[in-house]
Amino acid sequence: MYRYDQYDQAMVDARVAEFRDQARRRLEGKLTEDQFKPLRLMNGLYLQLHAYMLRVAVPYGTLSSAQMHMLGDIADKYDRGYGHFTTRQNIQYNWIKLEDAGDILADLASVEMHAIQTSGNCIRNISSDHFAGAAADELVDPRPYAELLRQWSSFHPEFSFLPRKFKIAVIASKRDRAAMRLHDIGVEIVRNDAGEIGAAFYVGGGMGRTPMVAPCIRDFVPLDQFITYAEACLRVYNRYGRRDNKYKARIKILVHELGKDEYTQQVEEEFAHLLAQGIEPPLAELERIKAHFADPAFKTGLPTEIDRSDPDFALWVDRNTHPHKAPGYVSATISLKPVGGIPGDASADQIRLMARLAKEYSFDECRVTHAQNIVLPHVEIGQLHALWTELEAAGLGTPNLDRIDDIIACPGLDYCSLANARSIPVAQKISQRFAANGKADVIGELKLKISGCINACGHHHAGHIGILGVDKKGTENYQLLLGGSEAEDTSLGKITGPGFDEAGIVDAVEKATDVYLANRQDGERFLDTYRRIGMEPFKEALYG
Amino acid sequence: MADAIGTGSDVVQFRFRDDAQVDHAAVTVDAFLDQSNAAAVRIEPGDDARALLPHLERLALVEVNFPVFGDGRGYSSARILREAGYTGELRAVGDVLVDQIAFMRRCGFDSFAPAVPLDEADVAAAFSTWPEVYQPTTDGRVPIWKLRHG
Numbered sequence: 178m179y180r181y182d183q184y185d186q187a188m189v190d191a192r193v194a195e196f197r198d199q200a201r202r203r204l205e206g207k208l209t210e211d212q213f214k215p216l217r218l219m220n221g222l223y224l225q226l227h228a229y230m231l232r233v234a235v236p237y238g239t240l241s242s243a244q245m246h247m248l249g250d251i252a253d254k255y256d257r258g259y260g261h262f263t264t265r266q267n268i269q270y271n272w273i274k275l276e277d278a279g280d281i282l283a284d285l286a287s288v289e290m291h292a293i294q295t296s297g298n299c300i301r302n303i304s305s306d307h308f309a310g311a312a313a314d315e316l317v318d319p320r321p322y323a324e325l326l327r328q329w330s331s332f333h334p335e336f337s338f339l340p341r342k343f344k345i346a347v348i349a350s351k352r353d354r355a356a357m358r359l360h361d362i363g364v365e366i367v368r369n370d371a372g373e374i375g376a377a378f379y380v381g382g383g384m385g386r387t388p389m390v391a392p393c394i395r396d397f398v399p400l401d402q403f404i405t406y407a408e409a410c411l412r413v414y415n416r417y418g419r420r421d422n423k424y425k426a427r428i429k430i431l432v433h434e435l436g437k438d439e440y441t442q443q444v445e446e447e448f449a450h451l452l453a454q455g456i457e458p459p460l461a462e463l464e465r466i467k468a469h470f471a472d473p474a475f476k477t478g479l480p481t482e483i484d485r486s487d488p489d490f491a492l493w494v495d496r497n498t499h500p501h502k503a504p505g506y507v508s509a510t511i512s513l514k515p516v517g518g519i520p521g522d523a524s525a526d527q528i529r530l531m532a533r534l535a536k537e538y539s540f541d542e543c544r545v546t547h548a549q550n551i552v553l554p555h556v557e558i559g560q561l562h563a564l565w566t567e568l569e570a571a572g573l574g575t576p577n578l579d580r581i582d583d584i585i586a587c588p589g590l591d592y593c594s595l596a597n598a599r600s601i602p603v604a605q606k607i608s609q610r611f612a613a614n615g616k617a618d619v620i621g622e623l624k625l626k627i628s629g630c631i632n633a634c635g636h637h638h639a640g641h642i643g644i645l646g647v648d649k650k651g652t653e654n655y656q657l658l659l660g661g662s663e664a665e666d667t668s669l670g671k672i673t674g675p676g677f678d679e680a681g682i683v684d685a686v687e688k689a690t691d692v693y694l695a696n697r698q699d700g701e702r703f704l705d706t707y708r709r710i711g712m713e714p715f716k717e718a719l720y721g
Numbered sequence: 722m723a724d725a726i727g728t729g730s731d732v733v734q735f736r737f738r739d740d741a742q743v744d745h746a747a748v749t750v751d752a753f754l755d756q757s758n759a760a761a762v763r764i765e766p767g768d769d770a771r772a773l774l775p776h777l778e779r780l781a782l783v784e785v786n787f788p789v790f791g792d793g794r795g796y797s798s799a800r801i802l803r804e805a806g807y808t809g810e811l812r813a814v815g816d817v818l819v820d821q822i823a824f825m826r827r828c829g830f831d832s833f834a835p836a837v838p839l840d841e842a843d844v845a846a847a848f849s850t851w852p853e854v855y856q857p858t859t860d861g862r863v864p865i866w867k868l869r870h871g
Contacts, residue, residue: 184865187852334827338793458866
């Protein structure tokens with residue numbers, strides 16, 4: 178994986194020193210909260226309902242064992258012993274003291290990590306496929322391109338005060354595991370008819386209060402023009418994105434209002450101009466970065482058969498492992514969704530355990546997924562049972578990947594100052610309900626996503642079943658959506674009708690799954706059945 | 722007339738040029754395009770900086786107004802002018818704060834007239850925060866990728 182050189186390290190160290198000084202001035206009263214706010218936000222420090230929250234960047238979701246271990250230590254030393262993995266492949270700490278923020282950033286910098294641009298109206302942390310460099314179905318490893326974008330977007334002088342936040346995802350597989358088309362820019366690394374590698378650009382997707390699926394504006398950008406094209410996309414947005422209304426300020430609104438063709442035309446004109454400006458890093462820089470992502474020393478001649486004599490183990494293998502490009506290996510997903518748990522939460526001890534397991538079983542590497550789980554990307558099939566045994570002992574062996582209890586949920590009103598309703602208790606009740614009634618096993622793949630407000634951090638638009646918490650005359654109310662997907666068949670869910678109270682939404686989810694079970698045909702997932710039979714049978718069951 | 726522009730009331734606090742400071746009034750972009758003799762113009766966030774490109778020869782001063790620091794359109798305006806070869810004074814005016822000033826300098830601004838004067842030591846620290854830069858701009862700083870590869 179990528180390692181900092183002296184230049185990268187110096188940039189992060191400079192940021193630590195700068196923020197330490199800013200925090201000191203705030204604590205001494207030399208900065209007002211109003212003056213301090215934009216500064217702390219540039220360093221991922223939010224003031225939440227009860228305390229400061231610090232969001233740490235995990236570029237393209239990849240962590241070394243040492244980095245993961247440090248995240249556990251920070252949870253112990255500065256938080257209440259927990260970390261919360263997010264839908265942006267990052268980690269958040271919910272109980273931070275301002276006095277400690279500088280020390281935390283220094284601890285992070287000691288393992289080549291930071292909180293730069295994890296908030297604010299700037300280019301945020303770049304996300305990617307959590308099976309990058311491992312998946313059997315990928316064209317190339319997408320992470321070198323993401324790292325190139327990371328460096329380009331870090332402290333970009335022109336794009337640090339955009340109309341609104343800006344999120345980029347990079348994938349390199351036809352299977353989309355990163356919700357690519359629901360980003361401000363989605364990049365798919367592709368091969369053209371001439372056999373060359375390049376980048377397809379999808380611009381103007383997003384969730385939030387106006388969800389949109391990004392259209393493709395360029396199906397092939399040559400690699401020696403990649404950064405220049407991104408710069409052109411951003412410059413048109415910076416100049417013409419709406420700034421009169423923060424709810425209409427994302428690039429999806431600009432692309433929608435101009436129309437895809439007009440936006441594309443403006444980007445192409447800016448691109449033609451920028452090509453003469455010499456802003457593109459040389460291909461040698463991409464090659465330098467690529468060398469960091471070379472395959473680890475995979476063994477050959479490994480057994481590919483799994484001893485399935487232990488049924489619990491076999492179940493976990495079936496549900497939580499993914500095909501690997503190297504024979505004898507798989508990628509294993511560690512579920513952070515135990516029944517009744519808080520989605521994405523892990524204790525300091527669990528984080529350090531996962532760090533050790535990454536070192537022992539996965540070439541020193543782990544990944545954070547946008548579904549708030551952890552992946553060990555390169556596990557020998559012959560070592561899976563030993564790994565699973567350790568996970569089980571630590572409460573990390575839940576075999577529920579992509580099932581109804583593998584719920585994505587935002588922090589909601591339990592922590593977030595923007596939320597209208599709680600998300601976590603709803604997630605807990607749903608997972609408990611489906612564990613008790615045994616239906617989770619029968620249902621199979623069903624992606625359920627919960628947001629506690631319209632900003633959609635819990636990706637409710639993209640859930641096969643989505644839940645949106647709203648405030649209805651002072652009480653929490655939950656709307657139900659059906660038919661969303663964040664995968665390569667991207668679609669946006671539709672609201673079923675009037676909302677439900679907290680107990681009612683759990684019942685409603687169960688009714689929706691009953692409609693599916695009564696109507697499904699061979700091999701259909703919930704989403705497939707919904708797409709075939711439409712909304713009406715579900716409405717009938719819910720409101721009839 | 723506090724809102725009127727070109728009154729000459731802007732106080733230039735920092736200037737990185739050796740030539741004499743232009744002291745005649747800046748006019749709006751519309752007014753500039755209508756009259757042939759103005760040598761100073763003020764760009765508001767909604768103005769298209771490219772409208773000035775046919776007239777760069779006769780411009781000695783371009784002011785770019787930042788009504789609020791969070792409106793970043795002025796950064797693009799500045800780069801567009803510099804990329805087109807404008808070498809005259811490029812002045813940031815308005816809500817110019819210590820935490821933005823280094824970004825502004827990188828985008829080509831070479832004079833600064835903050836609405837509220839800044840602490841000079843803070844500004845000196847801001848300009849020296851970053852040992853290197855990741856992106857090339859017209860300010861001539863060598864990007865990190867060039868340091869790596871020559």
